[in-house]
Amino acid sequence: MILHAGIGNQIIYLNINAILYLISGIVALSVSFVSYKYSKIIEESLLNYISFGFTLLGLGLVIQGSLMILLSFNIARFSENIRAIYISSVMYLILQVIAYITISIGYSKKAYWNSGASLISVIFTKKREYFLLGAYIFDASQIVIIFLLGFIVFTGYLVHMKNKNIFSLLVLIAFSLMLISHIVYLFSSLMFSTDYYFIANIIQFLGFLSLLLFLIRSGHIGGTKEK
Amino acid sequence: MVEQKKNRSRVKIYLDILETIEKEDKARLTRIMYNANIPYDRLLKYIDELKQKEIINEIIDNDSRFYVLTDKGKEFVKELKKIESFLRGFGLNL
Numbered sequence: 001m002i003l004h005a006g007i008g009n010q011i012i013y014l015n016i017n018a019i020l021y022l023i024s025g026i027v028a029l030s031v032s033f034v035s036y037k038y039s040k041i042i043e044e045s046l047l048n049y050i051s052f053g054f055t056l057l058g059l060g061l062v063i064q065g066s067l068m069i070l071l072s073f074n075i076a077r078f079s080e081n082i083r084a085i086y087i088s089s090v091m092y093l094i095l096q097v098i099a100y101i102t103i104s105i106g107y108s109k110k111a112y113w114n115s116g117a118s119l120i121s122v123i124f125t126k127k128r129e130y131f132l133l134g135a136y137i138f139d140a141s142q143i144v145i146i147f148l149l150g151f152i153v154f155t156g157y158l159v160h161m162k163n164k165n166i167f168s169l170l171v172l173i174a175f176s177l178m179l180i181s182h183i184v185y186l187f188s189s190l191m192f193s194t195d196y197y198f199i200a201n202i203i204q205f206l207g208f209l210s211l212l213l214f215l216i217r218s219g220h221i222g223g224t225k226e227k
Numbered sequence: 228m229v230e231q232k233k234n235r236s237r238v239k240i241y242l243d244i245l246e247t248i249e250k251e252d253k254a255r256l257t258r259i260m261y262n263a264n265i266p267y268d269r270l271l272k273y274i275d276e277l278k279q280k281e282i283i284n285e286i287i288d289n290d291s292r293f294y295v296l297t298d299k300g301k302e303f304v305k306e307l308k309k310i311e312s313f314l315r316g317f318g319l320n321l
Contacts, residue, residue, distance in 0.1 A: 038310050038313060038314070041238065044319055047317075162318065170316065219305075
């Protein structure tokens with residue numbers, strides 16, 4: 001009886017996380033689509049970086065969300081699926097790192113560069129266990145992501161201070177929440193706490209909600225529009 | 228952040244012209260010229276392009292020439308404003 005209740009809770013936990021991932025993924029893919037569409041109209045390299053970065057981010061989130069849904073249907077055979085879970089989770093982390101590198105390169109190119117010269121190169125290795133994923137890889141990736149998002153938030157802050165409009169504020173809030181969520185992800189890994197992991201997921205989701213609000217207010221979803 | 232002075236893009240010039248017409252409902256060439264800040268000869272070129280694309284129409288009222296937005300033009304302005312809002316989110320301009 002207690003065992004059944006435990007499995008039931010795990011399924012609910014997986015499903016809630018899956019929904020948060022899937023909605024965030026759809027928002028990220030929407031941002032990517034709009035950027036791609038506009039990059040065809042306006043020659044602006046930052047749009048290509050944003051489009052590519054959010055595509056990777058969206059794909060990673062959708063893959064992770066789908067995996068959690070599959071797991072919840074097949075929770076009894078959890079151990080047999082470890083290899084698939086491990087590979088897809090590492091893939092998700094790599095996609096996230098590349099996505100944030102891409103967005104930060106785009107931002108830095110726009111804000112600081114006049115020409116070439118790569119700013120960031122990232123190497124990460126090792127393994128341990130966290131939520132069926134090598135924790136060293138997870139921790140190292142989180143540190144890299146926190147560093148990249150810190151840079152993106154700082155640039156976003158400069159952009160907002162210069163423009164002072166609701167649109168740049170919503171983007172700044174979104175990236176700030178993503179940064180906080182990754183700090184909490186790292187904390188959850190160090191504390192071996194699934195509660196903090198769940199909180200991190202919610203904070204990340206709120207970040208994507210802010211992006212969704214940005215799309216709505218700029219008139220890309222629904223009918224409202226405000227300048 | 229290093230600020231580089233950039234020329235207005237073609238799309239931004241279109242938007243400036245169309246916003247003047249939208250604001251005035253129907254606008255004279257001179258009004259568009261001042262509001263959109265475009266020299267007369269270049270403005271004529273843009274106006275011709277917009278007319279050919281059926282984004283604006285020319286009308287004669289009391290022997291004066293005015294320009295008005297077509298339905299297609301109104302939609303075009305809406306779309307350009309959406310693009311501008313999106314770009315502003317990432318610190319970009321049209």
